[in-house]
Amino acid sequence: MRQNLPEIHGGGGQDVHRLYVHIVRVFLLSASLTASSLFAQTAVQPAPAAQPSQAKAPLTLVETHRQVNRQAALIHAGNPQAIAGLSGTIFQRVGIPVEVADAFHYTGRLAQAETDYRNGSHAAVHEEDLVRANNNLARILGAPEWALTTQAEVRKLRMEFMVRYPQLLANQAPPDANGKFQALSANISPTEAAFLATSLIYQKLYSPEYQMTASEQAAGGTDAVPAATFQQRTQQLSDILHGKTQNLSLFDLVHAADGLFSDLGISSSLRPEFATLQTASADTTGKEGR
Numbered sequence: 001m002r003q004n005l006p007e008i009h010g011g012g013g014q015d016v017h018r019l020y021v022h023i024v025r026v027f028l029l030s031a032s033l034t035a036s037s038l039f040a041q042t043a044v045q046p047a048p049a050a051q052p053s054q055a056k057a058p059l060t061l062v063e064t065h066r067q068v069n070r071q072a073a074l075i076h077a078g079n080p081q082a083i084a085g086l087s088g089t090i091f092q093r094v095g096i097p098v099e100v101a102d103a104f105h106y107t108g109r110l111a112q113a114e115t116d117y118r119n120g121s122h123a124a125v126h127e128e129d130l131v132r133a134n135n136n137l138a139r140i141l142g143a144p145e146w147a148l149t150t151q152a153e154v155r156k157l158r159m160e161f162m163v164r165y166p167q168l169l170a171n172q173a174p175p176d177a178n179g180k181f182q183a184l185s186a187n188i189s190p191t192e193a194a195f196l197a198t199s200l201i202y203q204k205l206y207s208p209e210y211q212m213t214a215s216e217q218a219a220g221g222t223d224a225v226p227a228a229t230f231q232q233r234t235q236q237l238s239d240i241l242h243g244k245t246q247n248l249s250l251f252d253l254v255h256a257a258d259g260l261f262s263d264l265g266i267s268s269s270l271r272p273e274f275a276t277l278q279t280a281s282a283d284t285t286g287k288e289g290r
Contacts, residue, residue: 064093065164068195072167075191080115086168086191087111088279094198098279105270108277113190113266115274124187125264127154133263134200140256141240146213146233147204157200157210158184168192193264205237 067089074082087110091101101107116122131151138147162169162183169192171185188196203210208222208230216225239245261268 064089068093068165069167072165072191075114075118076167076172078118083114083118083191084111084277084279087114087194090191090195090198094202102278105275105277107279108274109266109268109270110190110194111277112270112274117189122190123265125190125193126186126188127151127158129264130154130188130193130196130200133197133260134204136263137256137260140252140259142245143237143240144233146211146216147237149200149204149210150214153210154196154200155184157196157203161196161199165195168195190264190266194261194266197260197264205234205241 068086071082071086071089075086084107087107088098088101090110091106092098096106098107113122117124128151131149131154134149137143158169169184171182173182173185175181200210208225208227211230211233212221212225222230236245
């Protein structure tokens with residue numbers, strides 16, 4: 001039986017919060033996240049720096065859909081503030097506060113990568129890169145075989161989420177000379193890659209459709225695997241992500257986080273204008289033109 005994909009939003013329960021406390025720990029120890037095309041390439045300038053302020057409230061599910069699509073649409077028009085805003089939203093939607101992302105330059109690095117990508121000076125990410133990033137992270141953390149992913153699974157994730165986030169994930173290019181339109185581009189922007197990478201972690205934790213080995217998928221998918229098995233796998237991966245099954249050294253955590261984003265081609269080297277970027281106090285939702 002086909003399962004609906006669970007959604008990610010800032011208003012989730014304690015399990016989601018605890019999961020991302022561990023992910024944030026990995027990020028904090030590494031401090032290494034930065035941030036031909038998916039969208040029409042429009043040269044943009046980096047967003048202006050702002051001062052930190054009080055924490056923002058978590059986004060609801062509907063607010064997340066609207067905000068991501070709004071920010072992505074504004075990016076198409078070359079709005080630099082929207083790039084910073086979308087970078088912050090990507091972390092906020094999985095429970096990582098924008099204040100944390102700002103303080104450790106996650107949003108600045110991702111915004112820098114996205115800005116460079118749209119100015120033609122940053123290479124596109126590809127589905128193979130997302131596969132490598134997920135699988136290398138899984139191996140370093142000692143995750144089981146079913147936690148590994150494939151290009152087909154990444155493609156399925158992109159198609160599933162494209163319905164909810166078309167402005168971010170759908171191909172923006174016009175039809176080809178034969179009038180054929182490709183729903184997805186072969187090229188993935190840095191913000192889309194970060195969005196998909198964090199989403200895939202969540203799906204591996206909670207969605208049975210993403211908790212199967214290749215042989216189980218070939219044997220009939222979720223219908224061929226007892227429901228109790230998926231419950232056990234959720235608990236197993238949760239224990240790994242919370243560090244309950246093994247003692248990972250500081251080096252292991254640093255290596256895991258750095259490798260994840262290195263595999264996505266997101267640099268840890270920041271230019272000054274992005275090193276001071278703060279999205280926590282900025283109005284990053286963007287304004288619709290009239």
